[in-house]
Amino acid sequence: MYKMIVCDLDETLMNDDGSLSAKNAAAIKEATAKGIYFVPNSGRSYTSFQNDLETMGLRDRAGQYSISYNGGLILENKNNRPLAVNAMPFEIAKTIFETGAANPEAATHVYTEDALYIYNPISEDSDYLQNRGVKFTEMQTADFEQFQGQNIMKVIMALPSVEKRKQMREVVESQVDPKQLTVTFSSGRYVEFNPAGINKGTAAVQLGQLLDIKPEEIIAAGDNSNDLSMLKAVGMPVSVANGIDAVKDVARYVTSADNNHDALAEVIAKFIL
Incomplete structure (x- = not known):
């Protein structure tokens, strides 16, 4: 039986x-009414999906949870209470940021625990x-010292092609020991850098342990490479129809x-209801 x-x-x-x-939101409400935990596990900040949690009936709910920043932050939804903060060491974050900022094609994002800052924003992103x-x-300067004393959750770059995103990874890994990074x-637009060992999968298992839920009792659904870690960590890994081949x-x-046609309602109907 799946529990989360x-x-x-x-x-x-x-x-x-x-x-x-509306169909996905209704299915989520049906699942949580049966005692299933529904946990957004996003690369984004929790601040960006509060309205969606409201629609799901999960906003500001005690005993309901969210994961942000590719596993960087686990919250209880009630008062957005942090349960685990997996921040990036400042000097590593600074080096990654400065590498991105040196590329005029890159929009370089810095995620703190509660806010997003972008150097060189580009209109499409x-x-x-x-x-x-x-x-x-928008950051007006590339001075990273402004983030001293803050939790840096991740640094990412938006770049216009797969090749340029892969090149950015190579340049960053020439400056920072790859063993210190999760990339x-x-x-279809971002290359993302988290601390080593921090990803959507470790966070899903970590939350499961807090709730006495085994990995085999968890369903994970995703579409892209930053979702692979959670699919590999759980009992029922699910890809939506538009997922990448990997x-x-x-x-x-x-x-x-696909995601435009209520894929999650399909998952909940098949495995929960």
Whole structure:
């Protein structure tokens, strides 16, 4: 019997326009009414999906949980209470940021525990974020010292092609020991850097341990490479129909529907209801 669903948001639960469908929201409510935990497990900040939690009936709920920043932060939804903060060492974050900032094609994002800052925002990326309710502050300088004393959850870059994202990874890994990093790609636009050992999968298992839920009792749903860790860590890995091949290869179930056609409602109907 499955006791928890951990679910990516963008291109998995959410429509391409960033909206949550009524059918997915209704299915989530049915699942949680049966005692199943539904846990958003996103690369985004928890601040960006509070309205969606409201629609799911999970906002500010005691005993309900969210995971943000690719596993960097685990929260109880009631008062957004941190349960685990897996921050990046300052000097590593600084080196990654400065590498991104030196590339004029890159929009370089810095995620603190509660806010997003972007150096050199580009319109396509900014539009994508705004469609998803993601608020950010534009950095006017590349002075990273402003983040001293804050929890840096991750640093990511938006770049226009797969090749350029892979090149950015190579450049960063020439400056920072790769053993200190978890590197993933997401949403067909980002290369993402988290601390070593921090990913969606470790966070899902960590939350499961807190709730006395075994990995085999967890369903994970995703579409892209930053979801692979959670699919590999759980009992029922699911890819939505629009998932990349690497995600479909590790999935035990691939939905008939894509993210624009209520894929999560399909998952909940099959495994929970």
